Amino acid sequence: MPKGSCHCRAVSFEVSGELRKVIYCHCEQCRKQTGHFVAATSALNDHLTIHSEENLTWYAASDSAKRGFCSHCSSILFWRGNNSEKTSIMAGSFEKPSGLVADRHIYVADKGDYYEICDGLPTFPQSDLI
Ligand SMILES: [Zn+2]
Numbered sequence: 001m002p003k004g005s006c007h008c009r010a011v012s013f014e015v016s017g018e019l020r021k022v023i024y025c026h027c028e029q030c031r032k033q034t035g036h037f038v039a040a041t042s043a044l045n046d047h048l049t050i051h052s053e054e055n056l057t058w059y060a061a062s063d064s065a066k067r068g069f070c071s072h073c074s075s076i077l078f079w080r081g082n083n084s085e086k087t088s089i090m091a092g093s094f095e096k097p098s099g100l101v102a103d104r105h106i107y108v109a110d111k112g113d114y115y116e117i118c119d120g121l122p123t124f125p126q127s128d129l130i
């Protein structure tokens with residue numbers, strides 16, 4: 001069962017069900033909140049077990065979503081749309097081997113100006129859902 005944690009391990013989690021392929025998000029929110037861009041998978045809330053949730057802080061990142069980070073070491077772990085049945089989980093927080101596979105880049109129109117995307121994966125100017 002895939003497991004992960006923040007850097008200081010005060011918050012850990014495990015996922016019992018299927019994990020989505022990893023999406024790289026280059027939007028301004030993700031840039032500002034991580035210092036670079038986000039690499040995240042996703043799981044149904046029902047399949048995600050968070051341990052020591054009292055060490056987790058949820059930050060209202062926008063009117064429509066919140067981010068979960070460790071209250072002690074500040075590692076960002078989760079992103080969840082308000083009332084969503086799924087939670088995005090930061091790919092780098094998983095223990096190895098994670099079994100994760102990268103799939104695509106989104107919000108490339110907002111990406112930082114100091115790097116190029118050259119891994120050959122599909123890119124989308126905004127969300128691929130639009
Ligand atoms: Zn921590």
Ligand SMILES: [Zn+2]
Pocket residue numbers: 025026027028029030031038107
């Ligand atoms: Zn983003």
